Amino acid sequence: MSDYPLLSLAIWIPIIAGFVVLATGSDRNAPLARILALAGALAGLLVTIPLWTGFNIAEPGMQFVELKAWIPHFNINYHLGVDGISMLFVVLNAFITVLVVIAGWQVIGQKVAQYNAAFLIMSGLINGIFTSLDGILFYVFFEASLIPLYLVIGVWGGPNRVYAAIKFFLFTLAGSLLFLLAQIYLYVQSGGSFSIQQWHQLPIPMEPQIWLFLAFLVAFAVKVPMWPVHTWLPDAHVEAPTGGSVVLAAIALKLGAYGFLRFSMPIAPDASHALAGWIIALSLIAVVYIGFVALVQSDMKKLVAYSSIAHMGFVTLGFFMFSALGIEGALVQMISHGFVSGAMFLCIGVMYDRVHSRQIADYGGVVNTMPKFAALFMLFSMANAGLPATSGFVGEFMVILAAVEFNFWVAFAAASTMIMGAAYTLWMYKRVVFGAVANSHVAELTDINLREFLILGILAICVLWMGVYPQPFTEVMHASVNELLRHVAISKIQ
Secondary structure (H helix, E strand, O other): OOOOOHHHHHHHHHHHHHHHHHOOOOHHHHHHHHHHHHHHHHHHHHOOHHHHHOOOOOOOOOEEEEEEEEEHHHOEEEEEEEOOOOHHHHHHHHHHHHHHHHHOOOOOOOOHHHHHHHHHHHHHHHHHHHHEOEHHHHHHHHHHOHHHHHHHHHHHOOOOHHHHHHHHHHHHHHHHHHHHHHHHHHHHHOOOOOEHHHHHHOOOOHHHHHHHHHHHHHHHHHHOOOOOOOOHHHHHHHHOOHHHHHHHHHHHHHHHHHHHHHHHHHHOHHHHHHHHHHHHHHHHHHHHHHHHHHHOOOEHHHHHHHHHHHHHHHHHHHHOOOOHHHHHHHHHHHHHHHHHHHHHHHHHHHHHHHHOOOEHHHOOOHHHHOHHHHHHHHHHHHHHHOOOOOHHHHHHHHHHHHHHHHOHHHHHHHHHHHHHHHHHHHHHHHHHHOOOOOOHHHHOOOOOOHHHHHHHHHHHHHHHHHHHOOHHHHHHHHHHHHHHHHHHOOOOOO
8 A cells, every 4th residue: 555645645635525525606505515524534534544454564754655746946855755643643633533523414505516625625734734744845844734613613603703713813823923034944954844853853052942942832822722812712612603613623733743843853952952951841831821721711611722732732742852752642632632621612513503502501411312422422421431341541641640740749749630630621511401490492302313323423432442442542552652752862963
């Protein structure tokens, strides 16, 4: 299979499918648009499966590499490849896109073709980010992926959607400009190369390393989002339609964390070690403080959005302890968070489609009218709280183990989030699902239909499979993580 340009197919099939769906035009052709979108999403998923099945887990370097000259004058190449860190996210992204298309099947009634096309194009662009080995190519995909998400929030979102979309756009754009400056510096220093792999080998003095690290930090911290640049995320989530929230939580937040592993740590290893304490401090603030913020939310989406920030705090914490267990735990947490937060937003979407409210106070006694839904929602809530045998536990446990080896008090602060996570998640679950039926809307609710059951059932299988048997995920990343740590341990100061 390695003869085929699998990575190009994973990028361009969804993008071309998106434009084909767009060509169906107005809502008169909505059924055709939906079928084409599903076919495009499934085709995008099918071409990513050989990446997993044909992946050599013993090989730490890049696999399925493609290299074509793009702009020879500036030595910019169309250079793609995946290692054990990025390959899983390409598959996850393609998988989530299929679920998002199915989730919007009946719910989206206006501008159906445009809605589905936005998600397909975004899926292709995000695969481009995870596979790019050229700095400018990465940057183009990184910026372009903002546009479909911006449109999804701004067109199909809630009443304050324009404010949320512009805030999301400005925050991420401000970070990206510094990222571009850092790339231009590296281009000049490397004698005219945009190859990310060449940048990894480039000797850089300490002071420029710190500036580079800070430039990358701003760009990626906004994406993760880390505290204190997290404020765009709750707004974006609350206003975004369900599909937008799922992609934002499951995929888009991972781009920032991925940037740390691909740029910050290998290009500026000395600065990464020097500033690791600050990153750990910011991660712990995100983990502990945001947990308390989540406790007082009255809007379900806002609560899960803050929970996402706390869970991503675990990811950045795992990275900057520089241990194999910490980084692998953080990567497992990223994939798990993709399943769990995606499922949580889909569950809230199911209730919102019926009651048209996200306020916790408007619910109560949902279990009486929607028992199947309540059981699945329970599983995802438990996974969100980090219950053993669910995927939410595996990553958090690995990061906490790594933190115990690193520093007891860091581990103590990190472990407190599991208690906080349980507190806010179960508090929400109890008030929404149990108790007496408090509202006439809840009394009229109908249980989930086959389409909703299919989506939530698939995610439930993923959450349990990863919780009980995480090895297929960890063995893939093992060699690449060890290679990254070996690289980061060597100083670049000459």
